Amino acid sequence: MSVAGSISSSARKGPIARALERFTINRIALVGLVILLCIVTAVLTYPLWWSYTPNQIDLRALNKGPSSAHWFGTDGVGRDVLARLMQGGRVSLLVAVTSVAISTVIGFLIGALSSFGGRVVDGAVMRFVDLAMTLPPVIFLLVLASIAGTGILPTILVISLLSWPVLSRMVRARLLELRERDFVVAARGMGAGLGHLLFRHGLPNCIDILVVYATLQIANAILLEAGLSFLGLGIAPPEASWGNMLNAARSTVVLEQYVWQWMFPGAALVLTVLAINFVGDGLRDAFDPRSDLH
């Protein structure tokens, strides 16, 4: 008993606790996490510390550069760029997080159905996934967006419908392997149904794939949203998003003379995507089974 009691505290933790412990010693990932937290906090709390609202027009300040009144300047109709940047961040992050959550659920369920549904279901579902993956994404996006229209909900819908196939493949591969493992056979031997197998064994053993995929996919979704909005198919003005703020840079005058109008949303986009990627890479390393060895 005394031997058992002296097992170090790190050995007593579960696999997820140990992965998080590895994450916290990854410096780049922590920097990413801190940057991300700052951005999210700023975006969520901006009405508390910034007096302008995103659609408030100041007719005395059209296309004005950064000043003490408007830190990031104003745009062509006198709206405050900082306020729009913060509101745009809310929209961009909301769209990205929601659509990734939806596509993660779809991807997991499709992958689970495919791997546990038997040979015929698996074949049918995977051919459907093949089809979904062969569609050229940009054209698919444009068609979907033109059917669904513009606005936050259609944009979420379009992005979620586009990004699940890769995940469902990864989940399927993991679950196919898992299905033959002895502890899953044991659960079947005790009379476990599909629900038990999927949510007590399948989900916990896919959590690493899901977390890493979701994190990296958020960065992707932000870029997709920006792309759609830039093309005028995502978030429509006057609602702000980082993508449709960048749209202003299509005008040569803005591009050359009113740098602050596109540089700040561009910088916010790059910074956020980079930070999320750092966090995602850190999580991937933390969940890597080989890192258990040291």
Added chain:
Amino acid sequence: MREPLLSVRGLTKHFTSSGFSHGPVVRALDDISFEVPRGKVVGLVGESGSGKTTIGRSVLRLIEPTAGQIVFDGVDLTKLSASEMRRQRRRLQYIFQDPFGSLSPRMTIGQILMEGLDIQRIGSRAERGARAKKALQEVDLPADAFVRYPHEFSGGQRQRIGIARALVLEPELIVADEPVSALDVSIQAQIVNLLRSLQSRLGLTMLFISHDLAVVEYICDTVIVLYLGRIMEIAPSEVLYSDPRHPYTRALLSAIPSPEIGKASARQILKGDIPSPANPPSGCVFRTRCPHAIDQCAKTVPPLEEVAPGHVKACIRHDISG
């Protein structure tokens, strides 16, 4: 004599390859029939690929048999619907060979032990915990193992946990699939003794799969010798070891190392490997390696013949003797 707890009749399993190309049919099991009486331990021995595990898993319907009946306590399990089978499953449990793969790395020992009770919806939460703790006690593990994860335990301890998991549902039949062959020899003895004492104390009926003849002799009442998916010989274990009748059994027994120094046993070395079950020999499947094979062996499949009460063999050569 009461009817046996488990009676397997004509169990056959053929694996067909999937897809459009029709590959060879692998005849993993052919017409296997045997009985496991209540409270007894029946051993299944044979080389790798002889179909031991396939039988074990078919009995629990973890593999669907191609043909045959598995009569458990008067009920043919192969005819049950999925939900009826689910209710029966608490009465049949399985112990796995690999103590590392058989426990989920993401669940604590307590969760692992209570899983069966959760699935079968037995008792309240507190009762499930109590039953799991009792099972932990039965296999001589400390109670504080309950909140730990499998990676904190050694192979032998994990195998005890695997046994506790099988016991927690209080099953009537346990299929133990090579429960000691992945362990060190010193640990093997502990686990075998544990299984034996549990078996006699709880009155368990067990189907014990192994390729280790010494272990089988120690724990089993009856031994079934398998070769290439067919039964070669069935005998009470004391008879099998003293008076084997099938040439294959003799070859297997002669391969057991003797602890006596200087006593060179007349070892019978079998030539070649076990043939592919996708293309088994005609007639008697053992004839390609049998030192006593005659032409007749290739022509007929030898039937199981009783040579003494409870002792059957599948060999047409009655004239040979040890």
